[in-house]
Amino acid sequence: MMLIPCPFCGNRSESEFAYGGPVKPDRPDSHVTDDEGWVAFLTTVPNPVGPVHEHWWHVKGCGAWLTIWRDTRTHDIVEGPPDAG
Amino acid sequence: MQNYSIFALVRHALNGHTTWAPAWRSPPLKESYDVVVIGAGGHGLATAYYLVKEFGVANVAVLERGWLGGGNVARNTVTVRSNYMRDASIPFYVKSVALYEGLADELNFNMMHSKRTMIDVVQTFPKMRELRRRQLTMDIYGSTYVQISTEEVRRRIPALTGGGPDARLPVIGGMVHTDAGVNRHDAVAWGYARGADARGVELHQQMPVINLLRGSDGAIKGVETPRGVVRAPKVAVAVSGHTTTLTETVGLRLPLRTMNLTAFVSEPVKPLVDVVVNCPDSGFYFSQSDKGEMVIGGAPDMGQSFRRDIKQHVFEDTVTAMLSLFPSFRKLKLLRQWGGHLDIAPDASPIMDETDVPGLFVTAGWWGGYKAIPAGGLTFAHLIAKGALHPLMEPFSLKRFKHLDYVMESGTTTAR
Ligand SMILES: Cc1cc2nc3c(=O)[nH]c(=O)nc-3n(C[C@H](O)[C@H](O)[C@H](O)COP(=O)(O)OP(=O)(O)OC[C@H]3O[C@@H](n4cnc5c(N)ncnc54)[C@H](O)[C@@H]3O)c2cc1C
Numbered sequence: 002m003m004l005i006p007c008p009f010c011g012n013r014s015e016s017e018f019a020y021g022g023p024v025k026p027d028r029p030d031s032h033v034t035d036d037e038g039w040v041a042f043l044t045t046v047p048n049p050v051g052p053v054h055e056h057w058w059h060v061k062g063c064g065a066w067l068t069i070w071r072d073t074r075t076h077d078i079v080e081g082p083p084d085a086g
Numbered sequence: 087m088q089n090y091s092i093f094a095l096v097r098h099a100l101n102g103h104t105t106w107a108p109a110w111r112s113p114p115l116k117e118s119y120d121v122v123v124i125g126a127g128g129h130g131l132a133t134a135y136y137l138v139k140e141f142g143v144a145n146v147a148v149l150e151r152g153w154l155g156g157g158n159v160a161r162n163t164v165t166v167r168s169n170y171m172r173d174a175s176i177p178f179y180v181k182s183v184a185l186y187e188g189l190a191d192e193l194n195f196n197m198m199h200s201k202r203t204m205i206d207v208v209q210t211f212p213k214m215r216e217l218r219r220r221q222l223t224m225d226i227y228g229s230t231y232v233q234i235s236t237e238e239v240r241r242r243i244p245a246l247t248g249g250g251p252d253a254r255l256p257v258i259g260g261m262v263h264t265d266a267g268v269n270r271h272d273a274v275a276w277g278y279a280r281g282a283d284a285r286g287v288e289l290h291q292q293m294p295v296i297n298l299l300r301g302s303d304g305a306i307k308g309v310e311t312p313r314g315v316v317r318a319p320k321v322a323v324a325v326s327g328h329t330t331t332l333t334e335t336v337g338l339r340l341p342l343r344t345m346n347l348t349a350f351v352s353e354p355v356k357p358l359v360d361v362v363v364n365c366p367d368s369g370f371y372f373s374q375s376d377k378g379e380m381v382i383g384g385a386p387d388m389g390q391s392f393r394r395d396i397k398q399h400v401f402e403d404t405v406t407a408m409l410s411l412f413p414s415f416r417k418l419k420l421l422r423q424w425g426g427h428l429d430i431a432p433d434a435s436p437i438m439d440e441t442d443v444p445g446l447f448v449t450a451g452w453w454g455g456y457k458a459i460p461a462g463g464l465t466f467a468h469l470i471a472k473g474a475l476h477p478l479m480e481p482f483s484l485k486r487f488k489h490l491d492y493v494m495e496s497g498t499t500t501a502r
Pocket residue numbers: 124125126127128129130149150151152153154155156157158159160161162163164165166293294295296324325326328332347348349383424425426427428452453454455456457458
């Protein structure tokens with residue numbers, strides 16, 4: 002069972018949360034970005050054997066949205082890389 | 087290839103079963119092949135088999151990191167069906183189901199194919215409407231879906247005693263898919279392996295590919311393994327769940343995410359359910375194996391995952407949903423659980439193509455891809471041998487992302 006740190010409620014069981022998908026870069030302006038960048042934004046996210054950055058929603062708790070880094074091999078919540086947001 | 091038959095069984099029995107030949111050879115690794123297939127799962131083995139048998143490609147090797155048939159082909163719940171949603175998808179699955187029905191003869195290996203029908207137990211009107219829309223499209227391609235009443239659902243699945251009128255989600259009817267069945271996963275892997283070996287394909291187990299290798303012209307030139315470099319002008323990736331890990335070694339990003347799908351089985355009991363039961367509104371499905379075990383599957387873990395076990399709350403959610411419809415299953419002891427790595431594209435449809443790296447082919451995104459093994463192998467072999475997509479697979483190329491031409495099948499599999 003994963004304990005997800007909610008900024009308001011502290012560590013809560015994963016069963017109280019809904020998964021909100023991977024964190025993506027900002028949506029590019031489709032008139033400015035090239036086709037390749039636009040398609041990559043819409044379709045492709047990192048698929049690491051290691052830490053992923055993702056959104057979770059404390060839907061059965063306080064309702065807050067939060068992001069975590071989670072290791073896909075263990076499901077441990079980990080520190081993100083220093084250069085990432 | 088030694089033939090398997092009742093006569094062979096008697097002959098070898100008289101010799102105390104000491105005279106059976108191994109089902110495939112274990113030859114030494116060569117420095118180069120015409121085609122290297124990565125992954126000895128269902129798709130990799132079927133691809134190797136059809137490459138030789140249908141397209142006459144000689145000099146093929148399959149490289150497998152673990153043991154042959156130990157990946158998802160051994161970890162799935164063996165439901166073979168063709169009740170998909172899109173005009174692009176249904177003919178492919180109809181073809182695959184048909185190939186499965188002839189596979190025991192094709193491979194001289196008992197597939198124990200049991201075309202036993204799948205019944206969807208429907209508990210919401212939106213789901214019923216969605217299945218009726220599928221029925222209309224499936225009808226065009228000869229795949230069967232028939233709506234039945236709640237009474238008929240209960241008559242055909244006597245153990246379904248929950249979901250009454252007072253339940254939170256009462257059963258409102260069902261859909262019957264008579265093409266569906268189950269068969270024996272080991273036989274699929276071993277049958278294709280034996281057939282491929284007999285036609286000269288080399289099967290190399292304990293042979294992980296660490297890196298793909300590109301030549302100075304940008305094209306693929308081979309693979310790197312712990313036992314050195316193996317050169318090949320064509321490399322075919324069939325590694326279910328691990329596709330991006332490999333393609334990223336040559337800088338190729340693909341629209342795939344890896345998830346962990348899980349299943350569990352009960353102790354064996356007397357015959358109780360003779361169809362595959364799918365409960366899409368409650369989020370679980372099961373069938374009873376020939377041994378009598380209930381083979382039960384639910385939803386995948388939330389988020390990407392390279393784990394291979396069930397999460398406690400996924401397990402609890404699945405069991406809770408199952409007991410609400412099948413309360414007598416409360417008495418069943420559950421014996422084993424496991425998971426498997428599957429990669430999935432944004433539209434939940436497979437990806438089959440030659441990539442931007444010339445000579446590098448991928449078959450991936452097979453979420454419910456056990457049913458797809460025969461037609462997936464046949465069409466992938468076609469692509470590798472001829473350099474052009476098989477007509478059944480044209481909608482599933484990587485080009486569909488360039489044009490945002492999704493083949494949206496989200497929701498027709500166990501994906502959330
Ligand atoms: C719990 C569960 C239930 C499922 N139920 C169904 C179902 O009912 N019906 C259905 O149609 N589908 C089902 N599936 C999906 C199905 O199992 C897969 O889509 C299908 O098996 C994938 O293709 P494969 O057989 O080639 O994969 P695999 O058998 O996983 O083959 C891939 C092989 O590649 C190898 N490999 C990986 N990386 C490397 C490397 N670097 N070098 C060398 N080898 C490598 C792996 O070891 C593995 O043997 C289920 C899956 C799971 C996990």
